[in-house]
Amino acid sequence: MRTAYVLGVGMTEFSKPGRPDPNYPELAHRAADAALRDAGIGYRDVEQVCAGFVHADSTAGQRAVYELGMTGIPVVNVNNNCASGSSALLYARQLVQGGLADCVLALGFEKMQRGSLGTPTHPQSANPVGKFVEALAGLHEPTGAPVVLEMFRAAGNEHSARFGTTPEQFAKVAEKNHRHSADNPYAQFRDVHTLQEILDSTAVCPPLTKLQCSPTSDGAAAAVVVSEEVVDRLGAAGRAVEIVAQALATDTTDAYDSAVNIVGTPVSRRAARQVYEQAGIGPDEIDVIELHDCFSVNEILTYEALGLCAEGEGGALVDAGATTYGGRWVVNPSGGLISKGHPLGATGLAQCAELSWQLRGEAGPRQVDGARLALAHNVGLGSAGVVTLYRMAQS
Template sequence: MTSSVIVAGAGMIPFTKPGASEPYPQMVAKAVRAALADAGVEYASVQQAYAGYVYGDSTAGQRGLYEVGMTGIPVVNVNNNCSTGSTALYLARQAVASGMADCVLAFGFEQMMPGALGSVFNDRPSPFERFDALAAELTDVELPLALRYFGGAGLAHMQEFGTKVETFAKIRAKASRHAANNPLALFRNVVTEAEVMAAPMLWPGVMTRLMACPPTCGAAAAILVSEAFAKKHGLDATVRIRAQAMTTDTPDSFATRDMRDVVGFGMTRSAARQVYEAAGVGPEDIGVVELHDCFAHNELISYEALGLCPIGGAEKFVVDGDNTYGGKVVTNPSGGLLSKGHPLGATGLAQCTELVGQLRGRAGARQVDGARLALQHNLGLGGACVVTLYERV
């Protein structure tokens, strides 16, 4: 696959709390139309579509897309847990890079219920059986699975490197400062480190409620095109996908008996290394990152997995302010999952939308000066990790 892939357009709708959103077909239609308008193409030009969602019936992607048009194109529904949106993006990029199509739509959405994530199909084996069993051995708390997994990963970092729980609070406070400048974010109120620490304690000494992202509804979309298509139609070819990798679990996810690997540290490190190698760049070349901060704890361990700082250096990275404006690399200028929200199927494409805006210089008060390379990290337990490198050309 040697064809360059252009992100001609991207768009999303404001994220909302469960119960406050429109039904998913309306959310999808608005996000897709926003991406089409941003690209300057008509829906009739789209040759394939990849729809990402986690909680929904089969062919819900078609149901949403039919609000935009019914042109008979292939529509593929994708479910890869929290990395669903970027998995749709990954498939769309492959379709263009391989020459199978010149104009492809990737979109993601979620109409979520309030409360912690849970299983829907309880009459069959869970995809998380092995994860649950190991988490039960390595942790001794009774919490919803996501809190147990990611809190346990943060605790492992604390135990090995002496990381303070206040460091996770600093990450959450940083997210709120970034989101204050994002009109599409769910939470735009700024919270201080002290306020994060004063929130109800979910896991004593490890996690407060504000360190976890909220269940969210929303939709986002992107239009990917070939260079030839962009040139023929006079489209904005400023942003291209320089490299992309998708990984899944290896035996080490369980064999190391480390909660960090259980939640995808190894998948992330492998995907990032593949991307850097393919692009011929290093983490020091990246100016802006949207990473998967479903919990402040995962943001911290992801700094190390992505190579943004040395192993064991994440706390210093945070304390020194190297994760925000004026530091080494601006992480989650959108506010991330912690403040922008996390509608599972839409998250990867919302990250794409933010980074395309950054590389085009259209991020307003969130703009990262001089950004030329932007990195996206989207993680789904069970598992799948997608890392994407965007370049301004």
């Protein structure tokens, strides 16, 4: 099987939704054009496009890339909830590895509405997370909060009841990520907050406060995925980032057993294990991680799912400073979803962009010293979990 490389990345600044312009075609154009220029190619070199989004009509990917040119190539639209961007990247990688294309554009974008994220469906359609909502109601007394908040609130409370995880430990995740985002020009929020400010911010669904929740966002991100032949032809080995291993996992029958499982933690664990097995490495060998901190609770759950620590020890990991600069790993140097923002279809590809910059040594003041192996984790409820391992191209 061939090796796939990320040769170019680009993204827009993530911003507060609610403004009519720029609309998603312009956002997608900006991100894709930046990725193509970064790769040193034009849109006519692209053989296929994989477009990830959630809240847009069925052929939004075509509408988005027509801003780049109408070349007649296949455009595949991907909707995997919050993991749509990384799922688009996965399909682009499979096309290249399988020998079906040498140059594929993975594109993710989103225009969102203000307010808490819901699960809008057609009134005659089944709710894709309906069974998870039913299972949660049988495990925890509903509070009437928006469904996604309800799920992560319950997961955090379960973790606290079982392992003693404290509100301060959850808040420390948000303090870290807001601090990291101060150096990210693409981040929706760049203000630094103290731990006490985070604890004292508006309680949205205890133990979660406003500053521990990712905002709805507008934005786009893109990656150009190519074969080794393209890298060689362009003489671009010094900039190419290898996709070493990648896995997408979905739910098994344990999904309804607990709130921690309902929010996709076992899915993340299975995908991570597959990646470690494919690459023949363990989590201790990773240097920098971008993970899906849609809420501070999920970052602590994901530490455990990715094998950074044993089950129940995620709170102690953040207490020890192990996931920030000077610690064992730097997790979410971009500021993560909490502070960088979370335009659903763009999130997984924004992670790809950040980690590509980190591995190239191009991340500026947020650069992780000596970054050699980078891991991305992106999950969508209902559930789809994508884990991707990157490194610079080997000679």
